[in-house]
Amino acid sequence: MLLSKSCVYGLRASLYLSAKQDEYISIREISEKLDISFHFLTKILQQLTADGLMESYKGPNGGIRLSPKGRKATLLDIVIAIDGPELFTQCALGLPGCGSEDPCPLHESWLGTRTAISNMLEKTSLEEIAKEGKQNRFRISAGGTFNWS
Amino acid sequence: MLLSKSCVYGLRASLYLSAKQDEYISIREISEKLDISFHFLTKILQQLTADGLMESYKGPNGGIRLSPKGRKATLLDIVIAIDGPELFTQCALGLPGCGSEDPCPLHESWLGTRTAISNMLEKTSLEEIAKEGKQNRFRISAGGTFNWS
DNA sequence: TTATTTTAAGACAAAATAGTCTTAAATAAA
DNA sequence: TTTATTTAAGACTATTTTGTCTTAAAATAA
Ligand code: SF4
Ligand code: SF4
Numbered sequence A, B: 001m002l003l004s005k006s007c008v009y010g011l012r013a014s015l016y017l018s019a020k021q022d023e024y025i026s027i028r029e030i031s032e033k034l035d036i037s038f039h040f041l042t043k044i045l046q047q048l049t050a051d052g053l054m055e056s057y058k059g060p061n062g063g064i065r066l067s068p069k070g071r072k073a074t075l076l077d078i079v080i081a082i083d084g085p086e087l088f089t090q091c092a093l094g095l096p097g098c099g100s101e102d103p104c105p106l107h108e109s110w111l112g113t114r115t116a117i118s119n120m121l122e123k124t125s126l127e128e129i130a131k132e133g134k135q136n137r138f139r140i141s142a143g144g145t146f147n148w149s
Numbered sequence C: 001t002t003a004t005t006t007t008a009a010g011a012c013a014a015a016a017t018a019g020t021c022t023t024a025a026a027t028a029a030a
Numbered sequence D: 001t002t003t004a005t006t007t008a009a010g011a012c013t014a015t016t017t018t019g020t021c022t023t024a025a026a027a028t029a030a
Helices: A005-018 A027-034 A038-050 A068-072 A075-083 A107-122 A126-136 B005-018 B027-034 B038-050 B068-072 B075-083 B107-122 B126-136
Strands: A054-057 A063-066 B054-057 B063-066
Touching: A005 A027, A005 A038, A005 A063, A005 A068, A005 A075, A005 A126, A027 A038, A027 A063, A038 A054, A038 A075, A063 A068, A068 A126, A075 A107, A107 B107, B005 B027, B005 B038, B005 B063, B005 B068, B005 B075, B005 B126, B027 B038, B027 B063, B038 B054, B038 B075, B063 B068, B068 B126, B075 B107
Parallel strands: none
Antiparallel strands: A054 A063, B054 B063
């Protein structure tokens, strides 16, 4: 699996929030619309909040929203915040202390592929994805129940 | 993590065997040279044997070796035998029943990246890797203790 | 035959990941 | 002030992955 479940949930929630304006959205709403366990999602979003990618507010009409930093963030930023940078720093075979000067048979191709994955996730910011998402009506929920407002 | 530990171990053992001729190599030797738990590696190689990618022989001077099919196999074949095809069939966001006709924002880029990973692993057979490995003395063990015979 | 070497099979344990539940703290509204 | 709503924190459970151990079966050699 390329990304952990936590990471996928975090990405989908980020995409959900990117479609919204500046209001706080309750985690309950996100978890229901995207069909993700509420408590589990809460923990994941707490991480992103701690990382400064999101802002939260307690109480009635409270919830969570992307911070300014979060709106500019790319999917890669979200992935690294949740899964860590290992996917983009470690090698495919996981050999310790190895590198270009004493490479394994995969080295060259893996470096290229790794960069391709990174580039794909870094290409567009959440802000831009939201713009394209609204234009093209891309979906981010299973049932297609979600609507770009 | 792109590949499971089982998968990485299986790949490294396959590379090890690709460097050898047709003799049976004991799993004990592989596990010691590549610093992988003997019993764990045994289970992984049993899978590859069941899949017809390797052949085993019991008793003194017994061991394991690549089958003719295994020598022609690519790294992708090994990966699919151990981790299954999901990495190359499923989408990045894991949304069920979703696809090109109703895509998520990642769809196009993910399809490309997924193909890039697949191509990287499919590019060369174990046979060819062994040839290049011997020429270039690529390494497949942590300490660099391994020698292409 | 008997002992030794090796893979096969599967029970078992440990660790990591995923998911649930309860309580506390902050905020708003009644 | 009291109650309701919401995130924060963390204990707890379940599942999957990873790793260990024991016994069986096959093959060889003494
Ligand atoms: S040579 Fe490169 S790809 Fe191969 S194990 Fe080392 S760092 Fe990883
Ligand atoms: S649109 Fe494509 S990439 Fe996105 S979730 Fe569906 S299958 Fe996966």
